[in-house]
Amino acid sequence: MSSIYQHFRPEEAPFIDKVTSWIEQVEIQYAPKLTDFLDPRQMQIVQMMVGTKGEVKVDFHGGNETLERKRALLYPSYYQPVESDYQLQAFKITYPSKFVTIEHRQILGSLMNVGLKREKFGDILFHEEVWYCIVAHEVSDYVRLQLNAVGKTKVDVSECSLVEIPSFKEEWQEKKLTVSSLRLDVIVSNIYSTSRQKAAEYIQSGLVKVNWQQTDQVSFVCEAGDVISVRRKGRSTIVAIEGHTKKDKIKVTVGVKK
Known part of the structure; x- marks a missing residue:
């Protein structure tokens, strides 16, 4: 195992250990393993590590191809993933946009303040006066019940389909x-x-x-x-x-x- 760590920074060792355990779990149980949301660097590490394991595959999904944070699905080579395997739920966040402005950091803070770990939700996007966020399905009921304000602004949170999530391209x-x-x-x-x-x-x-x-x-x-x-x-x-x-x-x- 020591050779694996040589390819990464020392501070990434705990995550390397976690990925190793995911791979071993798939190999032993011969069944898929779904992770929380990962950032692009974590996804790169997972891809590099899984790339050395012929019997284990990995794919990522976070709502659409242009989004940054995604869940990883590690699975045995026989398995064919489908979208529902990633257990994603999208939400629209609407508010009186004519009178107040809401920023990305405020929504991020509100989600954290209701008790969610950062790993349980993905990208937060703004498009045409509406904010969107993608969360892990297992916390979606909690988000719908708990997220009713961003700062002092009352908001309306409603489920939407992944196809409604806007795409974007970084330049x-x-x-x-x-x-x-x-x-x-x-x-x-x-x-x-x-x-x-x-x-x-x-x-x-x-x-x-x-x-x-x-x-x-x-x-x-x-x-x-x-x-x-x-x-x-x-x-x-x-x-x-x-x-x-x-x-x-x-x-x-x-x-x-x-």
Whole structure:
């Protein structure tokens, strides 16, 4: 097993162990295993690990192809998954939009405040004055009963079909950087055109996530493929690390969400 950990960061070891147990469960029981919602980095890890196991397959579903957070279904090779296996329930959240504004973070906070773990619900989307969210079916009754306000705003929560969930496409603008190191504070400073000191403040204040996980370590070393988000400043990804300049600076290509 030690060879598996070499391919991942040390802090990902607990999740690696969890995926290993899922794979073993499918192999032993010869039956599908449905997970909670995973972020894209977790899905990548599951895909990489299952890819080495010929008798175990995996697929993901979170509402539609464009959504970010999805449930994984690990299953034996004989099994043919259907949509109902993923046990997803979509909700519409309506409110008096002419008079108040509701933000993504407020809905996220409200779902957490009613006692839901983040793993039990997927993407939260806004389209034409309506918010949508996708939750695990096992908590859908609870959500319908408990979620009646977002902040001080009364809301109406009603079930809807997955086909009603809007699709979206992220657009990224490529940017070439030359940086002194791959430390997180250096990368954030360069991507978002701010001072290194300010970047460090963002990180230490809990405003920065790498691969959907909050980190307060300014010295965190970034790698190709990492997704970085800074609250209220947007999301970016390290597309490629392209070697050194003659002055030993590091050439990096990043994608910045438009």
